[in-house]
Every structure is written in C-alpha cells, then in structure tokens.
Amino acid sequence: MASAFFGLTAEYKRDIQDRIFQMCYYTKGSYTWTELYFDMPVYLRNYHYNKLVEALNKEAAAVEKAKSGGSTEASGPVPQSVLNAMARADQRGPNDGTT
Numbered sequence: 001m002a003s004a005f006f007g008l009t010a011e012y013k014r015d016i017q018d019r020i021f022q023m024c025y026y027t028k029g030s031y032t033w034t035e036l037y038f039d040m041p042v043y044l045r046n047y048h049y050n051k052l053v054e055a056l057n058k059e060a061a062a063v064e065k066a067k068s069g070g071s072t073e074a075s076g077p078v079p080q081s082v083l084n085a086m087a088r089a090d091q092r093g094p095n096d097g098t099t
Contacts, residue, residue, distance in 0.1 A: 015088070019049050022085055026052060053086045 020036045023045075036045055060078040 018085060019045070022082060023049055023052060026056065026082060056082055057086060 016037075020033055023031050023036055024033060031040075031048075040048075056078050060083065063078065
C-alpha cells in the first residue's frame with residue numbers, strides 16, 4: 001500500500017529543476033537558482049516561465065519563417081531541449097499549479 005503522506009513526486013521535482021535550469025540558462029543568468037527556487041513565489045515563477053516559453057515560441061516561428069524564405073529577423077534556432085520543455089508546458093497548461 002502506498003504511503004498516505006503528501007509529498008512531491010520524482011517527476012514533479014525533476015520538472016521544477018528543468019524549468020529553473022531553463023530560466024537561468026535561456027535568460028543568460030538574469031535569474032539565479034536561489035531566486036527561482038527559494039525567493040520567487042510559485043505563481044510568479046510560472047508566469048515568468050510561461051512568458052519565456054512564449055518568447056521562445058515566437059523566436060522559433062520567426063526562424064521557421066526565415067528558413068522558408070520569409071523575414072530574416074530571427075536571432076537563431078531554439079535548442080531542441082527548449083522545444084521539448086515548451087511542448088511539456090503546453091500539455092500542462094499555463095496555470096495548472098504544478099510548479
């Protein structure tokens with residue numbers, strides 16, 4: 001029988017660490033791990049993460065448009081790890097409270 005104690009699942013913990021890493025990495029150090037994990041409220045961290053995902057989605061769309069002969073205003077390709085994280089975030093929804 002599973003424990004009745006409420007705790008964080010391994011998947012949840014990994015997701016939090018993935019999001020924090022991505023926010024630190026793709027904002028080029030604008031956030032520190034400590035700020036995101038200890039200091040920033042969950043709802044605010046989710047908001048900033050979702051805005052980052054939005055911006056990266058727009059950048060990826062601009063890259064695709066540039067590749068297909070459209071505008072060349074994109075600053076570069078989005079790494080596959082970020083695209084994977086964005087897909088996971090889209091599946092969860094913007095404010096589901098998972099982090």
